[in-house]
Amino acid sequence: MTSDGAAQEVDRTLEHTLAHIDAGQEASLGRLFELLRIPSISTQPKHAGDCRRAAEWLSGLLDGMGFDASVRDTPGHPIVVAHDRSDAGGPHVLFYGHYDVQPVDPLSLWNTAPFEPVVRDGAIVARGASDDKGQVMTFLEAIRALREAEGKLPVRVSIILEGEEESGGENLLPFLKANAEELRADIALVCDTGMVGHQIPAITTMLRGLVGEEIVISAADRDLHSGIFGNAARNPIHVLADIIAGLRDADGRVTLPGFYDGVTDVPDAVRSAWNAIGLTDEAALGPVGLSIPAGERGYSALEQTWARPSCEVNGITGGYQDPGFKTVLPAKASAKISFRLVAGQQPERIRAAFREFVQSRIPGDCSVEFRPHGGSPASAVPFDGAPLKAALQALGEEWGRPAVTIGSGGSIPVVGELQQALGLNALLVGFARDDDRIHSPNEKYDLDSFQRGIRSWARILHALAAA
Amino acid sequence: MTSDGAAQEVDRTLEHTLAHIDAGQEASLGRLFELLRIPSISTQPKHAGDCRRAAEWLSGLLDGMGFDASVRDTPGHPIVVAHDRSDAGGPHVLFYGHYDVQPVDPLSLWNTAPFEPVVRDGAIVARGASDDKGQVMTFLEAIRALREAEGKLPVRVSIILEGEEESGGENLLPFLKANAEELRADIALVCDTGMVGHQIPAITTMLRGLVGEEIVISAADRDLHSGIFGNAARNPIHVLADIIAGLRDADGRVTLPGFYDGVTDVPDAVRSAWNAIGLTDEAALGPVGLSIPAGERGYSALEQTWARPSCEVNGITGGYQDPGFKTVLPAKASAKISFRLVAGQQPERIRAAFREFVQSRIPGDCSVEFRPHGGSPASAVPFDGAPLKAALQALGEEWGRPAVTIGSGGSIPVVGELQQALGLNALLVGFARDDDRIHSPNEKYDLDSFQRGIRSWARILHALAAA
Structure with a gap:
């Protein structure tokens, strides 16, 4: 077979898998709803049992998907670790996500109960729908579909899911260090970030x-x-x-x-690229009812949150x-x-x-x-190699427009911890939208984010295998 | 009978009444405890029924003491009005107090339940023990003893007890205006203020x-x-x-x-008199764990709270x-x-x-x-006539040292309202101590304040009759 032939074969396989994902939409959503019904609020002691329940539910799910999965105790909430039983070779990726969620107060501002997920106006509404249960499930559903449609995964996959991301837990780093041998991989994949606006796929390379x-x-x-x-x-x-x-x-x-x-200020080239995205102060603040940037004079709202x-x-x-x-x-x-x-x-x-x-x-x-x-500390992911390029390409194909590299105002401590404990660089790919109301009442995740997120991961894993 | 003979007769009558007060201590305390058990928190809507219950309890008490007493409805909490059935002649006094109390949070800081009064370390501990139920009862118990021991009261007495003093209620002034004819008197007596330190009896003539x-x-x-x-x-x-x-x-x-x-600043003479009281900044702030005056530079702690x-x-x-x-x-x-x-x-x-x-x-x-x-507005009571002098003299005799005129940092809106609606000047006599923790957890009223407060009113009413 020629190289072109191999590429065409991969394309056909991927098309088959993407069709399988589309056909399984309802079942995928049902599984996400099960997870969303567990009120795993990590910062409130009364929900400790719920956090464990979420971990056990995920471990059981992964076990049924062909993984050696286990719930590991920590001094705080448990950590789920899973490894693909049938190592398919290729690069080894370590996927990270978190199953815990933010508190729900003020409860009176929710239109529906935060732990009774519903689909409304094309979006899944629940605490954790976007941050981070919905995002975690895009990856797990992609894995399920790849296994079901292709019989094996295109890369070797390990998974770690923690329960203290929203409560400043200090148990992940010691856990990573203590289990460094088991968790070593070639690259980390993190799904806890967003797109730019509603349609521009993005990979986050700067984190505060x-x-x-x-x-x-x-x-x-x-x-x-x-x-x-x-x-x-x-x-x-x-x-x-x-x-x-x-x-x-x-x-x-x-x-x-x-x-x-x-x-230091971001280089002029980066600032220019960000300006080209078209996220003006008005566009950034308008959706939440504001219009005047409040922070450091001389910086755009976008620069204030991404780079200051x-x-x-x-x-x-x-x-x-x-x-x-x-x-x-x-x-x-x-x-x-x-x-x-x-x-x-x-x-x-x-x-x-x-x-x-x-x-x-x-x-x-x-x-x-x-x-x-x-x-x-902040993380500036110094990532300019083949995996990033491959992932950007795959994302661009799914969403029909070029993917961009961006900064993020939110803190994702795990990125620094993966680097520190395991020496891993992380590829931060996520499908959240600016209007997802994460940490706020009526948090939502667009059905489009969920479905095309699953499809995106299938494409990215294929692209990483080929890179 | 000579004037001296009449004075001696009054003295003998008063001594008899004071002995009667002392003999009735236990019963007086029992009646105060009944009132303290009613959680009449006026600012919290859920306690509206308790406020009415307190009003009815007081009305019943006064009815049994020979008064025409009634509970009058207002748009807020009711007002109790009572008039002595057997008008004894002499000057007509209108006594004012309030039956409502402050909220009790934070509940965890109370050593005993706020509405289950106890005597501990020589003090009655309960919400309202000092502000204002204990103070109100000093007057009512004095009236009871005077009637029991002397058969009649030395002056003509009317009483008004409101239930919105702690919640900024705006129903008292309209009520006073609407019932001005019924409530007209020669002078108002208000028992909602304190002594200086633990031993100096005081009449308050400046209110913020x-x-x-x-x-x-x-x-x-x-x-x-x-x-x-x-x-x-x-x-x-x-x-x-x-x-x-x-x-x-x-x-x-x-x-x-x-x-x-x-x-304007207080006159030098007033400042000198206040300095003579010996209430230094350390003495004023030390009891609550502080030492450095926080407010306006150049004024003593006492002046900051009384006159600034x-x-x-x-x-x-x-x-x-x-x-x-x-x-x-x-x-x-x-x-x-x-x-x-x-x-x-x-x-x-x-x-x-x-x-x-x-x-x-x-x-x-x-x-x-x-x-x-x-x-x-603030009230500066312009009071330099015979009643003030008579009351200061009576107080001094009960407490064994000269009584002083002072200012008060707290607001007692009724003083201005009595002036505005009824044209009455008010004599502010109270027996609270600085460490009574009013508005705070573990509010208390010294047994000594309660007992000698009752005795003080018996002396003052006799003095007003003679003045």
Whole structure:
């Protein structure tokens, strides 16, 4: 057979598999719904049993798909590991995803129950529909279809699915290190990112890191009557507001000393490519009801979220919060604050600078408690080899337009951890859309993302085998 | 009988009544406990029935004590009105108190259930023990003892007890106006204030006013993922923090334009008298675990709370508040903010200045909702006549040291309302101590306050009859 003949053979095989995927749509959706019904919220202790249930469900699914699958205990939620029983040779890929989801509050804003998935307006609606259960299932359904249609997989596949991605769990890295021999592969595949807009397929090569800190400021040793003590006694809400207001200057720059050390602007060529995508500030913010970029002056909304570090308060609480009024002067006030980091910033230096900044603003008769959360550097995936080109090509063929490389504002700590523990580069391919409302009420995943996501993975695995 | 003989007769009668009060201590305490067991939290709609129950209990009590008592409906919680059936002649006093109490959160900080009163370490512990049920009962128990021991009251007594003092209710003023003829008297007696320290009896002649505002800032039309939108999308918590931080300058002065218009310092003589009380900053703040005055530079803690206007945040909320972390960028953030006013400040001008201040700091693509609360001017009781002197003298005799006139940081809107609706000046006599933890967990009222409070009222009513 000539090389052309071999290529035509592969094409015919792939076409057959893609048709098999299309024919199995309803069954694929049914399996995703089963997974979505498990409320595996990793940050809330009461859902620990649900997290284990999700892990066991996935392990059982993979076992039935020809994998040696197991649920591995950790000090936190378990990790699912699976290896293809019938090693087909070719490059060895390690697929990563997470089965845990974000909390669902405020529940009152959901149109349907978050763990009772429905299809509405062409999208699957449920907590985790997009982040990350729907995305995980695009890969698993592609594997199932490839096995069913072709009898074997085009590459050697191992899979790892964790349950603490949404809760800053620190159990994955030790697990990867402890099982490095078993998990070694040629390349990692991660499905936890998105497309650009609704139609441009994308591979993410820049990811921001994260440092989180909860601070609790204590003043008086009890709640006080604001009439009797107000003005004279320190109000911890005021102390907290002063700190938060002081964290950013009038130009939206973070004021922590040394915060921007090592941070560089993206090259002009990259900026030009991003500008060509057509994601203007209005296009980026309009869908959520905003129009004015809020952050660092001089950078587009897209550049602010893809390539600039930031500071956001994710939660604040203090004093009386129920209906009506209570003229209390609270004893404590607290906030959850996170920093998104870019390449060049070191998480623990940022954390130390923040703590020093806060500590220096605490009055002498007050105190502050720091509760650390997360701490991962940014990842700039230095990926210009054949696998990336092959994957871009395969994606472009599925979606009918060239795929692009992009940055992402979200943190995916696993990318750095796969590099650190296993020496693996990761290919970040995902099918989420900007309007998926991940982490928000009414999270959804387009049926189109799910179906063409499955098809995309079938194409990518074939392309990786040929690369 | 000579004048001296009449005075001796009064003294003997009073001694008899005071002995009767002492003999009835246990029964007096039992009646107070009955009232404290009713959870009459006026600001929480679920306790509306309890508020009515407290009103009916008081009306029944007064009926049994020889009063024409009734529970009067209002658009909010009912008001109890009672008049002595056997008018004894002499000056006509209108006693005011309130039967409603503050919320009890955080419940976990109470050592015993807030509505199951106990005596511990010489104090009655319960929500409302001090504010205001214990104080109200000092007057009612004095009336009971005077009637039982002397057969009649030394002055003509009417009583009004409201149920919305803690919830900024706006039903009292219209009620006073609508029933002005029935409620007319020569002087009002209010028992909702405190002593200085533990031993100095006091009559309050300066009261701060109050303006409350709840603000809700809205940014995006949904909660957002801070990784995907952070930096570029406006965070309403940041907007709120900037506003709060901007409300006071580095010297602790409120920055609202015109805020200090009409505000004057107290005369040197008054400041000297206050300094003589010995309430240093350390003495004022030490009992609650603080040591450094937080407010306006150049004023003592005592002057800051008695005679200077202030701004305090009583509650703040936004974003994720449960255990763990959620990297959300919330759609809304809100705060409950109150201003304490002194003589010369007009509540509605302060409210307007605040709203303008906030509105001017709301970004173009965000919005703010204002929810007004309260709005009462300060009261400087211009009281230098015979009744004040007689009451100071009576108090001094009971407590064994001269009584003083003081200011109060708390707002008691009724004082202004009694003046406005009925033309009445009010004599503010109370027996609360600084460490009563009113509005806080483990509120208490010293047994000594309760017993000698009852005795004080018996002395004061006799003194008013003679004045």
